[in-house]
Amino acid sequence: MVDTKSKWEDELGRWLKPFLDRLGHKARRRMCPLYISGLIGPGDRKSVQPMAARLAPGEYDQLHHFIADGLWDAAPLEAELLVQADRLVGGKDAVLVIDDTAMPKKGDRSVGVAPQYASSLGKTANCQTLVSLTLARGEVPVMVALRLFVPESWTSNPVRLKRAGVPVEYRAARTKPEIALAEIDRVMAAGMRFGCVLADAGYGLSAPFRQGLTTRGLAWAVGIPRHQKVYPVEVKLIWPVAGRGRPRKRHIPDVLSTAAEDMLANAKWQNVSWRNGTKGRLEARFAAVRVRTADGPPQRIKDMGQQHLPGDEAWLIGEHRTSGEKKYYLANMPAKTNLRTLAATIKARWICEQAHQQLKEELGLDHFEGRSWQGLHRHALMTMIAYAFLQHRRLAQAGRKKKNQRSTTSAEPTGRTPSHRRSHRSTTTSAMPALQKTNRRKAAA
Structure with a gap:
């Protein structure tokens, strides 16, 4: 019998070994590579039935059982994903990007589905929303966490939660920033390395989220709305003078807070390329x-009512895009940080949007047709593992290309002086190839 397995499938089997070692049972160790091969391989739909039909006719029940009902713990595989992600792109120059991605869904039985804002559609729609954590260095992202946000219409309905199999520890109402902080704790406990946390204004407007990052000793740069209040850095707390009555017992700031856009109105703006x-x-x-x-802490300030007192010192950054759009950010990076570094750090957040798109378009993140919490999160985990494997191949290809370039350069005649000095290039910027796609075989007729 002719072996029809392609080179990438053989490589996948070797790369998956640490994951399979954590699965235990031999049936699971067989179904896991099969499922991931189905996500990576050909076909427009990446749900269980069409993948089984393409790869293993007659084994639909086993593949469905593996992803939806099998009695295995996803935590060891999630932990191994963190190990592999750190090995691929972890380091002090890596960033951890917090975001969320929406998956439009019909009906009301799929876990967590509710009318919510879907960024992919640009409007409110019936969908599921996953909070995501992406570890990235240069232009190479690896998704390391996808956790479902459970809306109030679900958390207030115990029967609905139980029917969808939502674990007890996830049934209490949690905001997206709270979910993100819990996932950050998990990846930090695993020893994953990164230098800065990035997030958009959906997370940056949350003071508890920013304070939570600071409490954890993390550097961060987050988007904020234009009306976010800030104080001048030289603000001081003073004793208010009581016109009558008893002396005041609490300090107040000597100036009032102002909106971020107003604070930057008279600032010096510069063109920055990142x-x-x-x-x-x-x-x-x-x-x-x-x-x-x-x-x-909130404090009554003169006749302004309750106002928040000054908090930590930070950078307030404004961005005026060529389209006319204006964006604002806060960052707790050191005071000596230059403007170009601030801008480049902030703009590194875009990489998670690319990862979301590739997970959906290439690997079928939003193709899962089950309704349960367990099935959805296992499918999401398999797509993240598949994505990490593709990034492993991408980095390997970039490494081979760089090695070949060095070999070609060293083969030049020794008497010839190079016409220009070679600049150092990171393998994660211009030298990095696009996401490495597999050599996909056409599905058998």
């Missing part, structure tokens, strides 16, 4: 000033 895009260098106008965040 990386190469498909149409040349990407650039925008940026400005940055040191401020104190207005997220301290």
Whole structure:
């Protein structure tokens, strides 16, 4: 019998060994590579039935049982994913990007489905929302966590939660920032290395989220709404003078907080370029000033009612895009950080959007047709493992390309002086190939 397995499938089997060692039972060790091969391989639909039909006719029940009903713990595989992700792109120059991705869904039985804002559609729609954590270095992202956000329409209905198999520990209402912090704790406990946490304004507007990152000793740069209140960095707390009555017992700031956009109104704006895009260098106008965040304890200030006192010192950064759009950010990076570094760090967040798109379009993240919590999260885990494998191949290809370039250069005649000095290039920027796709075989007729 002729072996029809392709080279990438053999490589996948070897790469998956640490994961399979954690699965235990031989049936699971057989179904896991089969499922991941189905996600990577050909076919428009990446749900269980069409994958089984393409790869293992007659084994639909076993494949469905593995992903939806099998009695195995996903935690060891999640832990191994963190190990492999750290090995691929972890380090002090890596970033951990917090975001969420929506998956449109019909009906009301699928776990967590509810009318929510879907960024992929640009409107509110019936969908499931997964909070995501992406570890990235340069232009190579690896998704390391996808956890379902459970809306209030679900957390207030115990019968609905039980029917969908939501574990007891996930049935209490949690905000997306709270879910993100819990997942950050998990990846930190596993020893995954990164230098800075990035998030958009959906997370950055949450003072508890920013404070939680600071409490954990993490550097962060997050988006904020334009009306986010901040204080000048030189703000001082003073004793208010009581016109009458008893002396005041609490300090108040000597100036009032102001909106982020107003704080930057008279700042010095500069053109900053941060990386190469498909149409040349990407650039925008940026400005940055040191401020104190207005997220301290609430305090009645004069006749302004309850106001938040000054919090920690941070950078307030503004961005004016060529489209006319304006964005604002806070970052707790050191005071000596230059504007270009601030801009480049903030803009590194885009990589998670690419990862979301590839997970959906290439690997079928949003193709799962089951309704249970367990099935959805196992499917999401398999797509993340498949994605990590593809990034492993991508980095390996980039390494071979760089090695070949060095070999070619060293083969030049020794008497010839190079016409230009070679610049050092990171394997994760311009030298990095696109996401390595497998040599996909056409499905058998």
